[in-house]
Each structure stands twice: as C-alpha cells, then as structure tokens.
Amino acid sequence: MKYLRIGQPGYETPVALHEGKYYDLSGPIGDIDGEFLSRGGVQTTAGFPEIDIAGERIAPPIAKPNAIVCIGMNYAAHCAESGAEPPAEPVVFYKHPNTIVGPYDDVQIPRGSVKTDWEVELGVVIGKPASYLESEEAALDVIAGFVVANDLSEREFQIERSGGQFSKGKACPTFTPLGPWLVTPDEIADVQALRLWSKVNGEARQDSSSKDMIFSVAKIIHHMSQFMAFDAGDLLLTGTPEGVALSGRFPYLAAGDTVEVGIEGLGSTKNPTVQA
Numbered sequence: 001m002k003y004l005r006i007g008q009p010g011y012e013t014p015v016a017l018h019e020g021k022y023y024d025l026s027g028p029i030g031d032i033d034g035e036f037l038s039r040g041g042v043q044t045t046a047g048f049p050e051i052d053i054a055g056e057r058i059a060p061p062i063a064k065p066n067a068i069v070c071i072g073m074n075y076a077a078h079c080a081e082s083g084a085e086p087p088a089e090p091v092v093f094y095k096h097p098n099t100i101v102g103p104y105d106d107v108q109i110p111r112g113s114v115k116t117d118w119e120v121e122l123g124v125v126i127g128k129p130a131s132y133l134e135s136e137e138a139a140l141d142v143i144a145g146f147v148v149a150n151d152l153s154e155r156e157f158q159i160e161r162s163g164g165q166f167s168k169g170k171a172c173p174t175f176t177p178l179g180p181w182l183v184t185p186d187e188i189a190d191v192q193a194l195r196l197w198s199k200v201n202g203e204a205r206q207d208s209s210s211k212d213m214i215f216s217v218a219k220i221i222h223h224m225s226q227f228m229a230f231d232a233g234d235l236l237l238t239g240t241p242e243g244v245a246l247s248g249r250f251p252y253l254a255a256g257d258t259v260e261v262g263i264e265g266l267g268s269t270k271n272p273t274v275q276a
Helices: 036-038 075-083 136-138 157-159 216-225
Strands: 002-006 013-018 021-024 068-072 093-096 107-109 120-126 145-151 196-200 203-209 236-239 260-265 265-274
Touching: 120 196, 120 216, 120 260, 136 216, 145 236, 145 260, 145 265, 216 236
Parallel strands: 068 236, 107 265
Antiparallel strands: 002 013, 013 021, 068 093, 120 145, 120 236, 196 203, 196 260, 260 265
C-alpha cells in the first residue's frame, strides 16, 4: 500500500494508492498520522471511494510528526568526501517538524545563505511506540513505512556558526521536503539495497545505494530506542550518500534552481527554490 495526502496546507485529504487507483480515506480515518499508523493503517481499500487526484497539490505523505530524528555521517563514501572518520556510533540530531513540505512545494533559500545543500535520504516512519527494543528484528517490526526525504542543510549555519550543534543549519523553513508517498514495508524487498539519487537543474549529483550505510535501518532504530522513546508517526532520516555540495565538487543551491531527489520504489521529489 502507498499512502499520500492531497490538498492545500491545513486542508489535506488522506489517500491510498493501491493497484494503480486512488482512494479517499477521509472520514473515519482522520489523517495519515501516528494514531492512524498505530492502528496498522488500512488493510483493504474496499468501501472507500475511488477519486481522481489530477490537478491536486501533493502534500507531505504524513501529518506533522512529533519528532524528526536524523542520523549524520551514515554513508561511508559521504564520510570520505566530508573528510571525516566513520563514526563508531550513530551521530544524531533533530529537525523541527515544521520544516516538512510537500514533494513539489517551494524550498526557501534562507536569508543570508550562501551554502544551502541538498541531501537525498531514506525516511523511515515509525508505526508504534518503541523504547528499549530487544533486537534489530524487533526494530523492523515498528516500521510503518518508508518515504523519500530531502534533508536540506545550510552548511555555514551548520558548521561555521553552529556553536557545536547542527540545528541552525537544519531547521530552516521548508528544509524537509517529503513524498510523494509513504510506502508500506511489504512493498520493499530489501531496504538495504535501494538506489538513491539527486539532481540539480536536471544534472546528476548523488547516485548511490542504501547498502553503503554504515548503520542499517534496523541497527539505527534498535540503537536509538536505548536512548529515547519513539512515538507512532515519528520520522527517522537515515543519512545521505556522497555527492553533496559540501564535497566541493558542485555549487550550492541558489534561488531559481530546481532540486530533485529520489529512491528506488519510493518515488521522487522535485522542488523549485526561492529566496526567503
């Protein structure tokens, strides 16, 4: 099953995409949020009306989560291009949930920014409360689905003006485009063998695989559950592969650019950039 949301901000309608048809889940469902996911979503589209979504805004596929938990330096080649040693344990930071926008919405270049960067990332949405998980196998059982994310970053804010934390460069408005779908785990054969890619103005930037992760999805969830309690609906971003502007190989984003990121089986985002 794939879930998505359509409509203008604040007026989104939850939708299921199943076997090429779209179904309106509004009414008893409410929204694609923690409560819905903790109930296991929908097992069948029977009884829900089929709809045409042509011309509708595609919204973020999940309603605002309580937390966005992010993992840094989680791809070996990205560590190498950043001049960093691979971490012994997952590097963790948080983004504000209000950074989430839809897969085709405008992304704002922050005021004063000269180093706005793109990062294609595999997003994992948690489907049930999780704390002190016993194993990596148990960690896989709390996953509601997967989503494409662009973890945009302002590198000067993040590194040169950080004061020791990443948040200044990560929490700028519109810095987490998501979508177009939340894809349930049964549709993904191997989450550790997915192609990830990004483009700027149609030119290739990143092209890698989730098999290059230092810490697997299961390892991250299990590890983090020893330090925090996940809520249903929380979003976990699992790191980006090599090929970002921080490498020095490409220019940073500027207003008027278009940035695309995609993951095999999960779709892609395509966001025009504007000046904040």
